[in-house]
Amino acid sequence: MKIVVLIKQVPDTNEVKLDPKTGTLIREGVPSIINPEDKNALEQALTFKESMGAHVVVISMGPPQAEDALREALAMGADEAILLSDRPFAGADTWATATTLGYALQKIGDFDLVLAGRQAIDGDTAQVGPQVAEFLKVPQITYARDIVIEGGKVRAKRVLEDGYEEIEAQMPALLTVIKEANTPRYPSAGAIITAYRQQSVAHWGVKEIEADPEKLGLKGSPTQVKRSFSPPPKQPGQILRGGPVDAAKDLVAILREKNII
Amino acid sequence: MDFTFPKEYELLRRMIKEFAQKEVAPLAEEIDRDERVPFETIKKAAKLGLMGVPFPQKYGGAGAGEMGYCILMEELNKVCASTATVIGAHTGIGAMAIYLDGTEEQKVKYLTPLARGEKIAAFALTEANAGSDAAAIQTRAVRDGDSFVLNGSKIWITNGDIADIVSVLAVTDPALGAAGGVTAFIVEREFPGFTVGHREEKMGIRGSSTAEIFFEDCRVPAANVLGQFGAGFLTFMKTLDVGRISLGAGCLGASDQALQMSMEFAKSRYQFGAPIAAKQAIQWMIADMAIEVEALRSLIYRTAWMLDTGKMGREFSTMAAMCKVFGSEVACRAADAAVQIHGGMGYMKKYPIERMYRDARITRIFEGTNEVQRDIIARNLFRSRVNLKLR
Numbered sequence: 032m033k034i035v036v037l038i039k040q041v042p043d044t045n046e047v048k049l050d051p052k053t054g055t056l057i058r059e060g061v062p063s064i065i066n067p068e069d070k071n072a073l074e075q076a077l078t079f080k081e082s083m084g085a086h087v088v089v090i091s092m093g094p095p096q097a098e099d100a101l102r103e104a105l106a107m108g109a110d111e112a113i114l115l116s117d118r119p120f121a122g123a124d125t126w127a128t129a130t131t132l133g134y135a136l137q138k139i140g141d142f143d144l145v146l147a148g149r150q151a152i153d154g155d156t157a158q159v160g161p162q163v164a165e166f167l168k169v170p171q172i173t174y175a176r177d178i179v180i181e182g183g184k185v186r187a188k189r190v191l192e193d194g195y196e197e198i199e200a201q202m203p204a205l206l207t208v209i210k211e212a213n214t215p216r217y218p219s220a221g222a223i224i225t226a227y228r229q230q231s232v233a234h235w236g237v238k239e240i241e242a243d244p245e246k247l248g249l250k251g252s253p254t255q256v257k258r259s260f261s262p263p264p265k266q267p268g269q270i271l272r273g274g275p276v277d278a279a280k281d282l283v284a285i286l287r288e289k290n291i292i
Numbered sequence: 293m294d295f296t297f298p299k300e301y302e303l304l305r306r307m308i309k310e311f312a313q314k315e316v317a318p319l320a321e322e323i324d325r326d327e328r329v330p331f332e333t334i335k336k337a338a339k340l341g342l343m344g345v346p347f348p349q350k351y352g353g354a355g356a357g358e359m360g361y362c363i364l365m366e367e368l369n370k371v372c373a374s375t376a377t378v379i380g381a382h383t384g385i386g387a388m389a390i391y392l393d394g395t396e397e398q399k400v401k402y403l404t405p406l407a408r409g410e411k412i413a414a415f416a417l418t419e420a421n422a423g424s425d426a427a428a429i430q431t432r433a434v435r436d437g438d439s440f441v442l443n444g445s446k447i448w449i450t451n452g453d454i455a456d457i458v459s460v461l462a463v464t465d466p467a468l469g470a471a472g473g474v475t476a477f478i479v480e481r482e483f484p485g486f487t488v489g490h491r492e493e494k495m496g497i498r499g500s501s502t503a504e505i506f507f508e509d510c511r512v513p514a515a516n517v518l519g520q521f522g523a524g525f526l527t528f529m530k531t532l533d534v535g536r537i538s539l540g541a542g543c544l545g546a547s548d549q550a551l552q553m554s555m556e557f558a559k560s561r562y563q564f565g566a567p568i569a570a571k572q573a574i575q576w577m578i579a580d581m582a583i584e585v586e587a588l589r590s591l592i593y594r595t596a597w598m599l600d601t602g603k604m605g606r607e608f609s610t611m612a613a614m615c616k617v618f619g620s621e622v623a624c625r626a627a628d629a630a631v632q633i634h635g636g637m638g639y640m641k642k643y644p645i646e647r648m649y650r651d652a653r654i655t656r657i658f659e660g661t662n663e664v665q666r667d668i669i670a671r672n673l674f675r676s677r678v679n680l681k682l683r
Contacts, residue, residue, distance in 0.1 A: 106303065217310065217340050218303070219339070219340045220342055220354035220364075221353070221354040223300055223354075224300055224349070224356050224360070225355075226300070228355075
């Protein structure tokens, strides 16, 4: 059984502050971590490694420093790590990212399961997982927990706001995992040392994944981020005094003034 | 010259920090109040390889060297000096003695389960009449066939009443004294004649156990002689040297934590219409703490680096003693300043500052008093730089 886990290195948004002048994130000096829900996905894969002897491959698309996220994944117990990093990949939106990952997954081949976190804490789109599934033309179960593999099929609870669905799918399939699914293990001290000093991370670029460069990076991105900003702080409210009838009259007048009614 | 930590140490630190926050910190107040050793934490630490951080992987350790071990001690001491002391006595001196001077058989048999945290170690040197005057120990080991019979007692041994394996120093030839008449032994608690006395109630590090050990015709196999026969003093002093660096690292963590907490408090405590952080008196106290923390950080990790890169000589011993003296005195000064900056809050048990103050005090005393450390430093300096023998 081969499981591929998609991980992303992200800034630890607990530590991130907003620049008061520009309203954008100050990323400098902020530690980088494995995206939390990707860790849940990896933990799920490692559980299958323990119970079924699955071979776990971790892959990440990112700048060279994303290798640290992959080393951490190796230290947690992944068997193989691949860093997808090349100039043509840069500037990718979720579509181009999913395309790149899709090509890489085709190159890895023969997988039974692809696991990814539901969404990244910096982008918050939750798009890449589903987009990769579509690229690969495999069934997908998103927002998954209580994932079980039985009789060549995968089953999971798909958690929605007001309840959950129980979904079963043929493999290969792609699942996006939520944080309620499990508690990711700590890498042991010895495994951390081994991951850096003895294990290796493969580096794949455009050549290795045999992709059409037009479909990757900025060139392959149908969407572009024009501007990031935080919404202006809320104005202090206005208290309408007087009894209910007077307050209602004032409220209607204000709403008319603001062209809301 | 690259002063950055290699990446594996950064990940190790991050893992330990998370472990310290989630598993160690929540128990700190309780184990101090109830004088309880946190065995559940020790079990979790063992699973993560944190009971054998410096030892090679072939002996069940993490292979992270002294640098990795200092990181462990630094981060643990930020949240709980008691837990750090239990692990410190186990790894830093108890098991360390076996790592430094044990035979291959002894390392396989004893160091491996200790590194894996399957067993707990202690280091038994101190006696009622032999503290700083370590050479005055009286526990006697007499050869009898293929064993040694030990008689005597040790006091104030950290982990004394919970250890499975104890490194013990005993007199094998009273006539020769420290130079040739003293031998180190690996003693298992199961050996007949090994008993444990009561646990002391302490000012600080109350979540660690400090107890007496009694040897009454305790039989120890001759194969358990640790290091060279008659050269036990050297084995024990060498082990203490190495232990001093990580002790200093623990003091670094405690000092840094005192500094961070003091700064947070000073920012949020408003008096006279402004945070007390705006007052120069407080700012200068913070500046002084920060200066000492940075100086200590450089001293500790440079000394750890010296050990890891094989620079074990007289200069190393001097540096290790400096780590201990400076670390402990910085920790005590920082804890004292933290109490002052926190004002009344620094004195109340519902806040961790008073515990940090009590926990810090022992560091100037144990593992060789700072007075003895100063002797060692001066003696080594005069011998090496001025060619003068002071004793």
